[in-house]
Amino acid sequence: MLKEFKEFIMRGSVMDLAVGIVIGAAFTSIVGSFVNDILMPPIGLLLGKVNFSDLFINLSGQEFASVAAAKEAGAATLNYGLFINNVINFLIVAFAIFLVVKAVNRMKRQPEPAPAEPTTKDCPYCFTSIPIKATRCPHCTSQL
8 A cells, every 4th residue: 555655646747736736835925925015005005005904894893903903802803905915816826827827738739730631642553653533544554
């Protein structure tokens, strides 16, 4: 059983999947930083100095200045600002994956077209190339 497990793990597709997961996790953190640190601050500034990560609805009835303060107090909140950030993260990652898959599909070797049907054959007597439908060789006049 251990031998079978080792063979399963060492197959190329499993190793490719493991590498893809590690790269995907790293890519996700890069995109998260891009959204939270580069993309959302200018958008928040354009919308009236709004910090999306601090947008929330407090369900406990108490006043809190930020999501972090509400979480620290253990208050129930609907964190729709964080949800907006995560939706934008998802859209960027999905678009990047779309571009990668599109590029990989473009690089894949296209199957070669099937060879065309032959239009000629060789005369069995003089070996001259003649049309397939011919019943007599035009060169040696043999019956085919």
